[in-house]
Amino acid sequence: MNQERALWVAVVAGVLTVATVALLAYRLLVLGGLPPGDTIPDSLRSAPQLAPAEAQAEVDAIMALTLNDLDGQPQALAQWRGQVLVVNYWASWCKPCVEEMPAFSHLYRRYAAQGVQFVGIGIDEVDNMRAFVDRTPVSYPLLVGGKEATQTPGLQVKALPYTVVIGRDGRFASSRLGRLDEARLEPLLKELIGQ
Structure with a gap:
């Protein structure tokens, strides 16, 4: 028994x-x-603290990029110099990337008139990005990233999603590896636009 x-x-x-x-x-x-x-502690969710020289090298590398939009037209990120720039590396297959995009669209619509520009750099196939936008409209420009978008010297893109915030003065303001929510990003945007 x-x-x-x-x-x-x-x-x-x-x-x-x-x-x-x-x-x-x-x-x-x-x-x-x-x-x-x-x-999971926040320290594992956030990008490692970059030394000031590394952070600025990352900003300079981003601002030097010229990538195609979804229509195949080249877009230089330098065209948004002088604005608060939120650059988000994402992919249509990345669930946390997709989850944060509605909040980014909302913040972009709210602060665009005050000089805040969001740009999404898709580490994905252009057809996948187009299909995503057909299902889930995004209010800010999306650019198609290639090797130059992630493997340029100075960039620290190790995983997705990855977001870099650049001040009007062209200086590094913040970066985050992992999903970034509206509650965390909005206070930084307000600070950078002087509200």
């Missing part, structure tokens, strides 16, 4: 273990992350 009970306990424990692993895999692969209130 003890062997039968031990076998039953082992089977139940095995089933519970498989169910737990399946739930975690579902959350990570299908839902794109851990549940709200997860325990």
Whole structure:
């Protein structure tokens, strides 16, 4: 009888273990992350602190880029010099990227008249980006990134989403690796436009 009970306990424990692993895999692969209130520290979500020279080299590299828009027209990022510039590296297959884009569109519409410009650099195929925009309209320009958009000396793009905020003076203001929400970005924008 003890062997039968031990076998039953082992089977139940095995089933519970498989169910737990399946739930975690579902959350990570299908839902794109851990549940709200997860325990990943902010230090792992934010871009590592860059030395001032590295941060400015990153801004200079971004401002030197010329990338095609979704219509194939070249767009120099330098055309937005003098504005508060929010540059977001994203991809249509990146769930956190897609989740933050409505907030970026909202902030862009709210602050564009005050000199805030958002630009999305898609690390993706142009057809995928077009299909995404057909389903989910984006209010700011999207550019098609290639190797030059991520592998230019000075850039620190290691994963997606990655957002860099540049002040009107062309100086590095902030960067974030991982999803950036409206509540965290808006106070920085207000500070940079002098509100």
